[in-house]
Amino acid sequence: MVDIKQYGEVETAWCPGCGNFSIRKALIQALADSDLEPHQILLVSGIGQAAKTPHYLRCNCFNGLHGRSMPAATGARLANSGLKVIATSGDGCNYGEGGNHFLAALRRNVNVTMLAHDNQIYGLTKGQASPTSLEGMHTKAQPTGVHSYPFNPVAVAVSMHVGFVARGFAGEVEHLAGLIKQALAHPGLSLVDILQPCVSFNKLNTYQWYKERVYKLGEEAEHDPADWDAAIRLSYEFGERIPIGVIYTNDRPAFDSYFPVLDKGPLATQEVDYGAMQKVLDSYC
């Protein structure tokens, strides 16, 4: 059994009270519950407050560029299918700068767990609107309010038949840990969009705001995640009430399964077949 202590206690640069602390706690709990040791996992992130997460627990870490966590995670997973790869970044990183990668990742379905710390704001750059900011929210950069319609990652993922789509809340750590554990067990792409209060900059979507709205699927309401029509309806519920839990699942084969070479272990440990290479060269004679 893996103990959460193996993941260490690290000092962070997050503001006291930030939702990221709870997300880290839930993640470590899910990793331990999944019996994964630090060296068996790889956390890939972009840039932002959320993207610092990999530095705050003991793990393999590739902290890349703003918006690019999914491509880097995809490459790492395809190079070593023995690694449990988790991409962990903010809403700006995943849905804004990385928007095209998000859409491509949903289609590609590589076995990566994507944790989107969705605080509906740009934290690290001190409070500008993000793709998920609600219409009308005021910031220094949007003094007359946000005029763009908010991006709905969960609806987009469900509409594209992603194999595992869930919504969690940083204020419900146990519940979130359960969602992350299920996401880790899913063999294709899994998305967990996590409602995360930003106490410093998002004065609209506060702990209180979320708490008044969220309700748990399966506990406070019946839902069959295999039911796509129901999932689509739930994914648009983001107002008076916001469902959290597993929204949609299916068993579409993972991208990884189309490369039989991945079954032979990490690419780094596979020998180069010079007999085959000679045949390749001969084919040009």
Add this chain to the structure above:
Amino acid sequence: MSHDSMNLMIGGEAGQGLVTVGQVLAKALVKSGYHILVTQDYMSRVRGGHNTFTIRFSSQKLDSPCEGVDLLVALNQQTLDLHAGELNPDSAVVAETGFTCGQAPCLNVPYEELADKRYLNTVALGVAASLLGLERELVAQTLEAAIGKKKGDKVVEENNQALEKAFAWAQGQTHTLKPPAPAQAGEKRMMLGGNQAIALGALAAGLKFLAFYPMTPSTAIALTVISHAEQMGVVYEQAEDEIAAINMALGASYAGAPAMVCTSGGGYALMTEGVSLAGMTETPLVIAVAMRPGPATGLPTRTEQGDLLFALHGGHGEFPRAILAPGSVKQCFAAGYQALHLAEKYQTPVFILTDQFLADSLRALEPLDLSGLSPVRPGGGGAEGEDYRRYEITEGGVSPRRLPGLGPELVVADSDEHDQEGHITEDLELRVRMQDKRMAKMKGLVADTQAPEFSGPEDADTLLVSWGSSQGPVAEAARRLAEEGQSVATCHFGQVWPLAPAQFAQRFKKAGQVVVIEGNATGQFAGLLKKEAGIAAQRFIGRYDGLNLTPEYILRQLAS
């Protein structure tokens, strides 16, 4: 005809099958014992327009394409209108009945009488092959292999019949074409283009991951890797954009797969943040850039050497890199192989810089030799367990690189400035030490720099300097000048960064005048020579009309 070689040009619209005719003729020439050098000139469209496929062939080794046409195969009237003026004495023209070619003698082929319209290009192929004295059976076999279908298949049979009729018709014609005699008929040789050779070189070094986004003229590098991926155990992906491609490759390389991306200028522009990431995270990566004329979309299918300084400076911040610039198809193979090894050895981005001319240039090659080659072996070394540090400060700047998931060590890579463990730091004194550590790799890279290749007398009156694909045209221009009795030497740089002046500066001083010849408007390499080695060339000859350098172009410029 010049220098006992012959220039065969096939011209027509995109979609008429002229590349198939060209490739089959080129392959049949190679199989018949000739050396070949192909240049492809095409417009950025899938149908229509005007394209040419030119094969220079000879019994001797060829370095360069040349101007002038000995056999012009015109699939449309426009080809004759545009290229009749380039015909050499004693040349021949193959065209459809009704096409006109001014004063030049024209063999008007009654295509409709010989075969169904669908096989027009096969008839053209047969007539041309017959005029060149190629064996019909050999051409038929080559065509069959190109079609990719078995004997007995209806398409193969009908092609064969068209070919037979074309040969028979051509044998009854009179012409003055005198193809050079093949030198070593029957000897096994390969036919390869620059893009294919880069891919094969990379595979020979153990390439395991490739990501790309299609962009002419680089795409064939990816397509070649993909066509052998299953045999060679390579994982590949066509990414959503070049930014994704390079970040995927970096993720894969971090996790231990020797990785490459390929692109052209515009795609490389998108990749530059990733190049910088490779520099900061010290992740090995090969970036193959096949240049085309810019700025912006420029001339998508034409050639230029305009991105040298961009390859050198692309990516924010300062970090070490190497840039290989192969001059021939054979050197493309070597560059593909060497780039992967260099990238791993110095844990930094390494470039292969080619251009459309070399990328698409098919050539005959002695079979490539795999003996003595070894694969890149990523990872290993350093302290064990808890003591392992990804960015340990070492004398040569290269830190022990472990791979995530292959041992108990945790591998922490970061795009922020980081400490030796890999974690974010804002300790400014440590920042200086980390930057010094990374830049320390330059010393090793300089020591490993491939020396430029000289030929000709040490104290020549004129030293012609080239880099990358201009090697061949410059070599042939120098040969022609030497034949006229002039004192000329050449120097070719197959690696353009870093430069090691100790390897060449003395020799440059002994030469009379130094002339730098490159395919761009501003003399980028000439500038680099001045900055890095204090060598001020007396002259610069540039070409930037989208076409490749030729010996004739160089000689005209030198004379003016």
